[in-house]
Amino acid sequence: MTTYQPVTEPQPNGQHEADADGRVQEQKQTVRSVYEKVAQEYDERIPGSGPSDEMFTESERNFILGKVRPGEDVLDMGCGTGRFTVLMAEAGAKVSGLDISQAMLDQARQKLAERGHTADLREGDMAHLPFDDASFDTVTSMLALMHIPLEDRQAVFHEVRRVLRPGGRILLGVKNTLIEQFFKADRFAAVDITDVPGKQLLFTQTQSGEEYKAPWYSFSPHEINALAAQVGMTVTHMRGNSPWRCGWPMKCSVTRRSRWPCAGSSGPWPTCRRSTTSATTSWSRP
Numbered sequence: 001m002t003t004y005q006p007v008t009e010p011q012p013n014g015q016h017e018a019d020a021d022g023r024v025q026e027q028k029q030t031v032r033s034v035y036e037k038v039a040q041e042y043d044e045r046i047p048g049s050g051p052s053d054e055m056f057t058e059s060e061r062n063f064i065l066g067k068v069r070p071g072e073d074v075l076d077m078g079c080g081t082g083r084f085t086v087l088m089a090e091a092g093a094k095v096s097g098l099d100i101s102q103a104m105l106d107q108a109r110q111k112l113a114e115r116g117h118t119a120d121l122r123e124g125d126m127a128h129l130p131f132d133d134a135s136f137d138t139v140t141s142m143l144a145l146m147h148i149p150l151e152d153r154q155a156v157f158h159e160v161r162r163v164l165r166p167g168g169r170i171l172l173g174v175k176n177t178l179i180e181q182f183f184k185a186d187r188f189a190a191v192d193i194t195d196v197p198g199k200q201l202l203f204t205q206t207q208s209g210e211e212y213k214a215p216w217y218s219f220s221p222h223e224i225n226a227l228a229a230q231v232g233m234t235v236t237h238m239r240g241n242s243p244w245r246c247g248w249p250m251k252c253s254v255t256r257r258s259r260w261p262c263a264g265s266s267g268p269w270p271t272c273r274r275s276t277t278s279a280t281t282s283w284s285r286p
Contacts, residue, residue: 024151024152027149030213031100031214035103037208039107041206042107045203063173064084064088071093072093073137074088074093074140075096075097075140075163076119077144080107081107082108083142084140085112086108089117093138098130100126108121126148126152127156134164136163137165138168138171139163139170140171141170141173146217146218147214147215147216149217154227154231157228157231158231175194177219177223221238
């Protein structure tokens, strides 16, 4: 007996693009929905508790505040509840914030008001920044880029380049895929877990009793270098965020190409549980 497999008609390119766009939008809606639900408890969930968590938080804070200067126009991209938005405003920067969740922005706005500060907070999409060209001296994004759909990564870097002024820079904190070769699941903050094979962040022990899942795509050093290079940027510094424990965080600096090229550099890749890569990305217009 002969059996025949059904022939699948090739889809037109337009249909493929529509399907891909639908998947991207679905992922973004999932991220938005999760953070709308956890917004009021988010600051209790991040960071975790314990010496390593305290070191991680202090390292993040020093990383940002050591590079953002008073009077700078700064965009905190994926600002969430304002963990760094507030700190930068207190340090004298003129801060704007962007987040996909209005509920998270409401928390940030309340915290700013309680401390006597203001910021231009907008709900929006990193791949379509609602800001004019050359609006900022610095863009920061700590632990937010992992939620970007893979299809949007290059668009986000193009948008960052567009809104930065000549001499501007981006400071990044992302999770390091190199460490995921050794840890297939690890704790992110107190009660959240990164599911490496499933490429998602699991929100456990929520106030509602439900478990939420959001897309989560880590970065390798090579990917950061490539994404930066495609928009005329050069990584100038990259290292782990917790070198004292040889942990998973990584910091990097990226400089936009100019008459004085900067050589990229990288430090040893850490191996502790919190596998974030803090990346300083900076560049100057030619």
